[in-house]
Amino acid sequence: xxxxxxxxxxxxxxxxxxxxxxxxxxxxxxxxxxxxxxxxxxxxxxxxxxxxxxxxxxxxxxxxxxxxxxxxxxxxxxxxxxxxxxxxxxxxxxxxxxxxxxxxxxxxxxxxxxxxxxxxxxxxxxxxxxxxxxxxxxxxxxxxxxxxxxxxxxxxxxxxxxxxxxxxxxxxxxxxxxxxxxxxxxxxxxxxxxxxxxxxxxxxxxxxxxxxxxxxxxxxxxxxxxxxxxxxxxxxxxxxxxxxxxxxxxxxxxxxxxxxxxxxxxxxxxxxxxxxxxxxxxxxxxxxxxxxxxxxxxxxxxxxxxxxxxxxxxxxxxxxxxx
Amino acid sequence: xxxxxxxxxxxxxxxxxxxxxxxxxxxxxxxxxxxxxxxxxxxxxxxxxxxxxxxxxxxxxxxxxxxxxxxxxxxxxxxxxxxxxxxxxxxxxxxxxxxxxxxxxxxxxxxxxxxxxxxxxxxxxxxxxxxxxxxxxxxxxxxxxxxxxxxxxxxxxxxxxxxxxxxxxxxxxxxxxxxxxxxxxxxxxxxxxxxxxxxxxxxxxxxxxxxxxxxxxxxxxxxxxxxxxxxxxxxxxxxxxxxxxxxxxxxxxxxxxxxxxxxxxxxxxxxxxxxxxxxxxxxxxxxxxxxxxxxxxxxxxxxxxxxxxxxxxxxxxxxxxxxxxxxxxxxxxxx
Numbered sequence: 001x002x003x004x005x006x007x008x009x010x011x012x013x014x015x016x017x018x019x020x021x022x023x024x025x026x027x028x029x030x031x032x033x034x035x036x037x038x039x040x041x042x043x044x045x046x047x048x049x050x051x052x053x054x055x056x057x058x059x060x061x062x063x064x065x066x067x068x069x070x071x072x073x074x075x076x077x078x079x080x081x082x083x084x085x086x087x088x089x090x091x092x093x094x095x096x097x098x099x100x101x102x103x104x105x106x107x108x109x110x111x112x113x114x115x116x117x118x119x120x121x122x123x124x125x126x127x128x129x130x131x132x133x134x135x136x137x138x139x140x141x142x143x144x145x146x147x148x149x150x151x152x153x154x155x156x157x158x159x160x161x162x163x164x165x166x167x168x169x170x171x172x173x174x175x176x177x178x179x180x181x182x183x184x185x186x187x188x189x190x191x192x193x194x195x196x197x198x199x200x201x202x203x204x205x206x207x208x209x210x211x212x213x214x215x216x217x218x219x220x221x222x223x224x225x226x227x228x229x230x231x232x233x234x235x236x237x238x239x240x241x242x243x244x245x246x247x248x249x250x251x252x253x254x255x256x257x258x259x260x261x262x263x264x265x266x267x268x269x270x271x272x273x274x275x276x277x278x279x280x281x282x283x284x285x286x287x288x289x290x291x292x293x294x295x296x297x298x299x300x301x302x303x304x305x306x307x308x309x310x311x312x313x314x315x316x317x318x319x320x321x322x323x
Numbered sequence: 324x325x326x327x328x329x330x331x332x333x334x335x336x337x338x339x340x341x342x343x344x345x346x347x348x349x350x351x352x353x354x355x356x357x358x359x360x361x362x363x364x365x366x367x368x369x370x371x372x373x374x375x376x377x378x379x380x381x382x383x384x385x386x387x388x389x390x391x392x393x394x395x396x397x398x399x400x401x402x403x404x405x406x407x408x409x410x411x412x413x414x415x416x417x418x419x420x421x422x423x424x425x426x427x428x429x430x431x432x433x434x435x436x437x438x439x440x441x442x443x444x445x446x447x448x449x450x451x452x453x454x455x456x457x458x459x460x461x462x463x464x465x466x467x468x469x470x471x472x473x474x475x476x477x478x479x480x481x482x483x484x485x486x487x488x489x490x491x492x493x494x495x496x497x498x499x500x501x502x503x504x505x506x507x508x509x510x511x512x513x514x515x516x517x518x519x520x521x522x523x524x525x526x527x528x529x530x531x532x533x534x535x536x537x538x539x540x541x542x543x544x545x546x547x548x549x550x551x552x553x554x555x556x557x558x559x560x561x562x563x564x565x566x567x568x569x570x571x572x573x574x575x576x577x578x579x580x581x582x583x584x585x586x587x588x589x590x591x592x593x594x595x596x597x598x599x600x601x602x603x604x605x606x607x608x609x610x611x612x613x614x615x616x617x618x619x620x621x622x623x624x625x626x627x628x629x630x631x632x633x634x635x636x637x638x639x640x641x642x643x644x645x646x647x648x649x650x651x652x653x654x655x656x657x658x
Contacts, residue, residue, distance in 0.1 A: 041521040042492075157609050185385040186548065187606040190592035212521060215594030242596050256526035260551040260595045263574070266533070267526035267555065273491045 001072060002029035003206045004053070004174055009066035009076075011045075011052050011230075013277075020277040022048050022061060024230045027304070032173065033204040035197075037221030037238065039214060039253070041274050044227040046210045050176045052076070053208070054093050055083040070174065089119040092167035096179035098159035101166070102151040108135075108162050109147035112169055119170035134165040138195055157188035164192070168199060175200070178210045193220055214257050218242050226250045229275055229285035236310025246307035247314045249286045284315070292316060333412040334373035335510050335542040336397055341406035342566075343367040343392050347614060364614050366392040368566040369406070371640070374559075376509070379536070379543040381553040381574075383589075384563035385610055390546045393563075394514040397544060398430050410510070426456045429503035433515035435495035439487040445498055446483030449473065452506040472501040476531060493524035500531065504539075514546045529555055550593055554578055562586045565613055565621040572646030582648045584626045620651065628652040 011023035023045050030036045038046045051057050053068050055075070068076040075086055087093065095101050103111060112131035113124060122130065128147070135143035138161040151159055160180065167175055180196065181189040197220050200207050209221055217224055218238060225235040226247065234247040245251045255268025272289040275281060281288055287297040296315045307317040348354060348361040367389040374380040382390045395401045397408055399419040408415040410428065418424040429452070432438040439448055449469045452458075459465045470480030476497040487495055496516060503511055516532070517525040533556060535541060547553050553560055557574040562583065570583040581587045588606040608625040611617055620638050623629040630652075638649040648654075 041523060155609055185610070186550075187385065187588060187592045188609060190594070190606070193594065213594070214522070214596060218596045219594045253523055254596070256523040257596060258526070258529070258549075258551040258555045260554060260590075260593055261578075263554055266530055269526040269530055270523045271527070273493060273524070 003032045003034075003071060004030040004208070005067075005069040005072075006049070006053065007067045007069070009049070009052060009068065010064045011048055011057065011061055012064040013061045015060075017278070021064075021280075022230055022277060023052065025303075026066070026227075026230075026232055028225055028232065028235060030174070030206045030208060032206050033200065034223065035200055035207045035209055035221045037217035037224040038208060038210045038227060039212060039217055039224060040227035042212070043274060043277075045230040046212075046227050047178050048230075049227070050093075050178050050208060050210050054087055054091055054176050055080075056087075056093075085119075088115060088172070089170050090172050090174065092170065092172035092175045094163055094167045094175065094177040094180045096182050098156065098163045098183065099151070101163045102159065104151050107148050107150055108154075108166075112147075112162075112166060115166060116169050131165075131169065134169045135162070137199070138162070138165045138168075139191065140165075157184055157192065160184060160188075160192055161195070164196065164199075168203075168205070171203070173206060175205055175207045176210075177207060179212070180209070181216060182211065182213070189216070196220065214242070214254070226253065229280055230277065231285065231313060232304060233286065233314070234307075234310055234312040235304065240309040244309070246310050246317065247286075247312040248290050248292050248316075250312070252289075252291075284313070332375065334409075335376045335411060336544065337373040337409040337412075338393075338397065339371050339407045339409070341367060341370050341393075341396055341408060342404045343389075343396055343401055344404045362614055365566050365616070366613065367396065370561075370563075370566075370568050371406075372561055372568065372571060374510075374542055374544060376542050377536075377540050378558040379545055379556055381545040381547060381557040381560045382563055383547055383550055383553050383560060385548060385589075387565075387610055387613060388563040389566040389613075390548075390563050391514055394430070394512050394544065394546045398428055398512050400430075422456055426452070426458070426506040427508050428510045428512070429506060429508040431496075431499050431503050431511060431513045431516045434519050435492055435499055436519070438499055439495055441487055443486075444483065445473070445485055445487065445490075448487070448498060449483070449502045449505055452502060456506050458506060468505070469501075472505055473498075475504065475535070476501045477527075491524070492520050493527055496520060496524075496528050497531070500528075500535070504535070509540070510542045510544070512544045512546075515548070516545075517552060518547065518549065525552070532556065550589060551595075562589070565610065565616050567621070568640060568647075568649065569622065570646060570648050570650075571640065572648075576645050582643055582646060582653050583650050584628050584652065585622050588625070620649075626652075628657055630657075 006028050009023055009026040013020040013022055026049055040046050052063055063076050067074055109131055113127045116127040116130055132143050132147055140146055140161055181192050221238045224238050224241045225232050228249050234250045245254050252270035270289055283299050284297040284302055287293045302313040302315050304311040304313045305317040343366050345364040345366055347364045382393055384390050396403055399415055410418040446469050449472055450465050453465055469483055473480050473482055478497055517528050545556055560574050560577045561568045561571040564585050570586050581590055592606055606625055617624050619634045619636055623633040632651050638651050640647040640649045641654055643653055
């Protein structure tokens with residue numbers, strides 16, 4: 001059974017000028033030990049999906065319909081206190097900016113011990129030993145001496161390791177990581193990714209990895225979901241999506257990534273920009289920018305359809321479509 | 324390109340041993356109480372390079388390596404602590420004093436949200452350099468020129484009447500480029516022009532910059548942390564580490580045969596689409612503080628090839644085939 005199931009999730013933001021639909025009909029599953037990458041341009045709804053799952057949508061945003069299930073139990077309609085216990089114990093969260101995640105007034109040891117004793121049945125002494133173990137595991141040198149340091153005494157890369165240790169220390173089943181390496185330099189990013197990957201594999205932790213960096217996804221994820229204007233436009237195994245994307249948007253997105261191994265005279269570009277939430281076009285949201293647009297795209301919204309090895313929300317893959 | 328420079332053509336820009344140090348000492352009283360000396364941050368510490376006309380030199384490196392400081396030094400936003408910058412053969416401080424010379428260089432900044440005045444209409448933003456340099460006096464002529472510039476960067480002349488907040492990040496960067504082009508510059512310094520943008524928008528901007536270079540014969544100094552981006556735009560690439568150049572080579576040569584251990588480590592570290600499922604060997608450690616850099620070669624604490632000499636002797640840039648490399652190991656053939 002899937003560890004996490006997201007079913008037809010719809011997130012709305014009521015505003016004075018009407019309701020904005022930030023996420024529309026988003027469905028996917030993550031199996032235990034699996035890493036699902038979520039990519040897309042800024043504003044596509046990747047972080048919003050993560051926030052909805054961990055119950056931390058910024059008000060006035062709210063889940064309007066759909067369900068989030070963790071091991072078959074609904075968690076989208078839990079009261080705040082219950083959800084708070086699930087966050088940390090069963091779902092760990094890693095955010096982009098390691099400075100805002102850590103409390104600057106407490107030593108990292110205190111923060112780790114607090115998290116461990118809150119969620120696991122262990123005493124403070126044992127919790128401290130566990131905390132040191134986690135710090136060693138995420139690659140903090142001399143963890144025993146550094147556990148009583150404050151967040152500002154660490155560099156950015158080290159701080160992000162502490163954040164990861166904090167997300168992992170209650171041994172959650174699922175980790176929601178929102179741009180965990182974006183604030184880091186490339187050499188540090190490599191270390192952190194390698195570490196996350198090893199931990200996920202060794203502990204059987206499932207992970208939802210939200211990032212705009214396809215390179216990170218290609219190396220870490222098992223499957224990828226591409227988001228566009230609040231919807232999943234394509235979902236499938238990472239190799240398939242990188243090499244043979246089916247949706248015209250995914251194709252454009254992959255083509256626009258500058259390759260490291262060669263120089264191309266002109267990068268593939270998708271003309272135009274993603275629509276604002278207040279002006280999502282009728283039919284397929286991608287239709288104004290799509291090179292393969294045809295009549296049906298202008299009037300009817302495509303669902304996720306079978307497109308060989310991936311699923312794409314594109315009418316090209318409908319029975320009797322233009323393909 | 325080196326040949327062209329050697330054959331007598333004056334490079335667009337020449338930096339000779341430039342350095343910029345910042346005083347980051349605590350206030351006097353605190354220093355006296357703690358009995359501490361002054362502390363200097365050597366953001367840029369002895370860089371030499373030239374950029375032949377019509378070509379692109381890129382500087383890459385991680386945050387804190389001093390690449391943005393170099394960008395500011397070569398357009399005169401910072402003064403040099405040491406060394407000289409020659410702009411088209413003329414000392415930069417003299418060139419800066421002459422408005423005709425000054426109008427030949429422009430800069431594009433990283434953050435298109437911070438670099439455009441939110442209270443000005445786009446037409447005024449783009450026209451500012453035209454007015455400042457007095458290139459056109461007539462209001463109608465200025466409007467026509469702004470329309471032409473906006474068209475050139477893929478916007479509509481009608482967009483001139485809008486305010487920056489009405490545009491997306493990519494469109495704002497196009498406005499920045501239009502503004503930079505408005506004084507008919509020959510030399511553009513681009514400080515991370517695409518790193519605040521989404522990848523599909525980045526492709527649009529990179530394509531536009533290449534097109535403009537071909538059409539207008541521009542010379543670029545391109546600053547970036549992204550090696551894949553740099554490969555797409557550069558003729559030559561300089562790799563920086565802690566305020567120094569460690570390798571300077573023609574673009575293809577750098578990617579085909581990276582020589583300096585740091586360059587190799589950087590390339591190794593980049594997640595690439597083709598590496599799906601591949602295990603990487605990350606560089607160990609982190610960039611040391613530029614206030615108290617390690618002695619000898621500043622990369623030695625992270626370098627797999629470091630030996631006793633690297634810990635005490637600072638390596639200097641030496642030719643290695645078509646490149647310049649500052650590394651004892653490469654020089655001794657240990658690499």
